[in-house]
Amino acid sequence: MYQINISPDKKFCDISPALYGIFFEDINRAGDGGLYAEMLINRAFDDGVIPEDCTYNADSKTITSATGWVSSFNCAETEGIYGWTASGGAHMALTDKDTLNNARKRALKIRFNGGMIVNCGFEGISVKAGCKYRFYMFAKSEKCAQISVSLMSEYGEVYAQQLLTVEGDYAKYECMLESMSDNNKAVLSLSSLSTDLVTIGFSSLFPTDTFMKRENGLRRDLAEKLIALKPAFLRFPGGCIVEGFSKETAHRFEDTIGAVWERRPHWLLWGYNTTNGLGYHEFLQFCEDAGIDAMYVFNCGMTCQARCPDYFDDELVEEMYNDAVHAILYATAPADTEWGAKRALNGHVEPFRCLKYLEIGNENYGEEYNRRYKYFYDKLKSEFPQYTYIATDHTEKNGLLTEMVDDHFYSDPIFFATNNGMYNSLGQNDVQIYVGEYAATIGCKRGNLYAALGEAAFLTGVERNQSKVKMTSYAPLFNNSAYTAWEPDLIVFNNHASYSIPSYYMLKMFAENRGSYVCMHNVITDYDKRYEHGVFRYTFNGEAIIAGSTDENSRSFSADVDIINGRLTVSFWSTCAEGEDQNHYDFVCEDGKCTVIHYNGWSRETICEGHCDLVGSFAKVEIDTNGDEFEIRINGSQIHKATLKAVPHISAVCTVDEATNELVIKIINITERDITVKIISDIPMTDKALITTLTAESMQAGNSFDTPKAVAPVANEVQLEDGKINIGARSVNVVRIALR
Numbered sequence: 001m002y003q004i005n006i007s008p009d010k011k012f013c014d015i016s017p018a019l020y021g022i023f024f025e026d027i028n029r030a031g032d033g034g035l036y037a038e039m040l041i042n043r044a045f046d047d048g049v050i051p052e053d054c055t056y057n058a059d060s061k062t063i064t065s066a067t068g069w070v071s072s073f074n075c076a077e078t079e080g081i082y083g084w085t086a087s088g089g090a091h092m093a094l095t096d097k098d099t100l101n102n103a104r105k106r107a108l109k110i111r112f113n114g115g116m117i118v119n120c121g122f123e124g125i126s127v128k129a130g131c132k133y134r135f136y137m138f139a140k141s142e143k144c145a146q147i148s149v150s151l152m153s154e155y156g157e158v159y160a161q162q163l164l165t166v167e168g169d170y171a172k173y174e175c176m177l178e179s180m181s182d183n184n185k186a187v188l189s190l191s192s193l194s195t196d197l198v199t200i201g202f203s204s205l206f207p208t209d210t211f212m213k214r215e216n217g218l219r220r221d222l223a224e225k226l227i228a229l230k231p232a233f234l235r236f237p238g239g240c241i242v243e244g245f246s247k248e249t250a251h252r253f254e255d256t257i258g259a260v261w262e263r264r265p266h267w268l269l270w271g272y273n274t275t276n277g278l279g280y281h282e283f284l285q286f287c288e289d290a291g292i293d294a295m296y297v298f299n300c301g302m303t304c305q306a307r308c309p310d311y312f313d314d315e316l317v318e319e320m321y322n323d324a325v326h327a328i329l330y331a332t333a334p335a336d337t338e339w340g341a342k343r344a345l346n347g348h349v350e351p352f353r354c355l356k357y358l359e360i361g362n363e364n365y366g367e368e369y370n371r372r373y374k375y376f377y378d379k380l381k382s383e384f385p386q387y388t389y390i391a392t393d394h395t396e397k398n399g400l401l402t403e404m405v406d407d408h409f410y411s412d413p414i415f416f417a418t419n420n421g422m423y424n425s426l427g428q429n430d431v432q433i434y435v436g437e438y439a440a441t442i443g444c445k446r447g448n449l450y451a452a453l454g455e456a457a458f459l460t461g462v463e464r465n466q467s468k469v470k471m472t473s474y475a476p477l478f479n480n481s482a483y484t485a486w487e488p489d490l491i492v493f494n495n496h497a498s499y500s501i502p503s504y505y506m507l508k509m510f511a512e513n514r515g516s517y518v519c520m521h522n523v524i525t526d527y528d529k530r531y532e533h534g535v536f537r538y539t540f541n542g543e544a545i546i547a548g549s550t551d552e553n554s555r556s557f558s559a560d561v562d563i564i565n566g567r568l569t570v571s572f573w574s575t576c577a578e579g580e581d582q583n584h585y586d587f588v589c590e591d592g593k594c595t596v597i598h599y600n601g602w603s604r605e606t607i608c609e610g611h612c613d614l615v616g617s618f619a620k621v622e623i624d625t626n627g628d629e630f631e632i633r634i635n636g637s638q639i640h641k642a643t644l645k646a647v648p649h650i651s652a653v654c655t656v657d658e659a660t661n662e663l664v665i666k667i668i669n670i671t672e673r674d675i676t677v678k679i680i681s682d683i684p685m686t687d688k689a690l691i692t693t694l695t696a697e698s699m700q701a702g703n704s705f706d707t708p709k710a711v712a713p714v715a716n717e718v719q720l721e722d723g724k725i726n727i728g729a730r731s732v733n734v735v736r737i738a739l740r
């Protein structure tokens with residue numbers, strides 16, 4: 001049976017105006033060549049510089065941090081000058097001497113000799129006939145050198161050309177290039193007859209048609225896609241890039257303001273360098289332009305704990321603390337103060353009024369975090385009480401003053417659908433929640449309808465609990481399709497086009513249909529079992545053990561283990577090869593504590609907790625599984641028996657829109673068949689509904705550059721028969737029904 005009983009005039013809770021926001025992180029080259037409209041790759045020539053305190057391993061093209069974290073490094077200087085090539089007799093080389101300023105680690109020395117150097121952009125430079133592009137470079141040459149700056153095809157057909165005369169010490173040379181042709185694979189070339197040494201310290205090519213026509217601005221189509229989501233806030237700059245994997249790769253606000261050529265670069269832990277052109281000022285400017293609030297995330301004195309962490313000493317923690325304070329002052333202090341003056345100098349005399357949220361670290365936890373969190377929170381709150389501070393862990397459970405906690409979930413769609421009641425038991429006096437990162441990832445890498453269904457089902461629960469869950473943001477936001485490090489991402493782009501995955505359209509539907517308050521309602525639905533399957537694996541004190549047995553169908557496990565003297569982990573219903581973290585359940589037995597934890601993607605849910613007083617060191621451990629049930633016995637005694645949470649066929653939430661006097665009901669059908677839902681309202685409804693639906697022929701359906709709107713919402717007016725409405729298979733719906 002499927003029914004929604006609604007009492008429109010009984011308020012369940014207010015809506016949280018900040019519920020739907022966006023989360024920007026420079027991952028998948030989301031910044032330079034993406035949202036940040038720069039068209040030249042390696043514009044400052046320092047992309048190939050090994051981050052401080054890291055060693056380069058040429059064989060594997062990786063770097064190793066001082067704490068032992070290994071990550072890819074595909075652009076080492078030993079391999080060439082990333083993004084730049086020389087031809088026709090031109091010679092170029094990098095130098096660390098004579099750079100433009102202290103922030104610049106390299107300059108490019110060139111002898112043109114009648115040849116040229118070329119920058120290939122981000123998989124090509126996309127130019128359009130009649131459009132203008134602003135080029136500038138800082139260059140020097142002892143003797144006068146005339147340099148032709150051209151936009152051209154990779155075969156040398158010139159679309160735009162200007163002449164710059166370089167002479168003397170470093171100076172800025174700029175020109176406007178208007179393309180005569182369309183080409184998404186164009187390049188920028190610099191050529192000259194000069195045989196003398198020319199040095200370039202920094203270069204840049206920008207379209208003039210940026211978002212709001214701002215110089216050093218944002219790519220218009222991508223910024224507009226963000227605004228179309230009607231976000232309440234923007235979180236920046238991350239994500240793990242805030243933490244970094246070494247002291248130098250940790251984010252610092254002070255590197256991200258001022259003239260872009262004077263900003264120190266930042267090696268991002270997603271495997272590339274940024275010149276920080278899309279910095280703190282630009283984010284605040286975008287928030288102001290878009291009329292949304294800003295959430296700034298800063299490093300709290302430690303690197304990423306998933307990447308061989310480095311816990312900074314007190315002196316460096318203090319430096320990070322001051323960096324956070326300066327960021328706040330830069331945004332908000334009057335122009336006649338030190339940091340306000342810097343902002344004014346950068347073009348914004350009045351304080352930015354959009355800064356509202358401050359997050360202390362990212363995905364940090366444990367003792368080291370608690371100490372730093374307390375230090376930052378106590379001091380910042382007393383100095384700047386007006387902000388909402390967000391912790392990255394449940395610090396309130398350790399007795400620390402906590403206003404809001406950032407929860408993250410990357411799992412499969414069923415995890416989301418079955419957990420739509422996750423926040424039901426939160427009390428009004430409990431800590432507030434910001435679901436700062438979430439996405440259905442397992443089985444949904446390209447972004448598909450199935451993911452959107454799971455996430456939407458989860459969000460119905462979030463909406464019901466928005467008196468406690470105040471904010472959410474899907475992550476990550478962007479993916480340059482030529483540089484994928486993480487999937488799925490809400491918006492996929494190349495150098496000239498973009499499309500949005502189904503989750504984007506789902507979020508747009510949700511954000512556009514908030515209503516004025518959540519009214520009392522209850523949802524009656526049937527359920528499916530969550531059927532699990534997979535193999536058993538077990539380890540004792542970290543070592544894999546092969547003794548023991550599982551039955552032919554992999555449904556039973558038994559082994560004799562010395563469980564008193566160590567930690568036993570039996571993974572069951574494990575769907576992946578060892579080492580991968582997709583979907584499995586772990587029975588962990590240590591010091592008499594027996595726990596079952598469900599690992600699903602990056603999410604971790606405790607299913608059972610118990611205790612077992614063992615007699616004798618060797619014990620028989622048995623696990624029986626059957627679809628959605630498991631039983632665990634030790635020496636024949638039942639330790640745990642559990643049935644997995646079932647999957648609701650429909651999930652729904654109802655608000656009332658006071659402006660239009662309508663019910664706004666979000667209904668998600670995650671099954672493969674149409675479902676008739678009966679809507680019963682205490683206040684009579686009209687018999688017509690406007691239903692906006694996101695659906696497709698298959699759960700796996702998604703969008704692409706060729707079919708960007710294959711899965712996109714469609715609105716229809718429908719007739720209600722006795723309050724009944726057909727909710728199609730595999731669909732996210734927003735139903736608006738006028739009250740009489």
Ligand code: AHR
Nearest residue numbers: 239240241362363475476
């Ligand atoms: O969103 C991608 C990454 O996921 C973020 O950088 C990090 O916070 C999380 O682990």
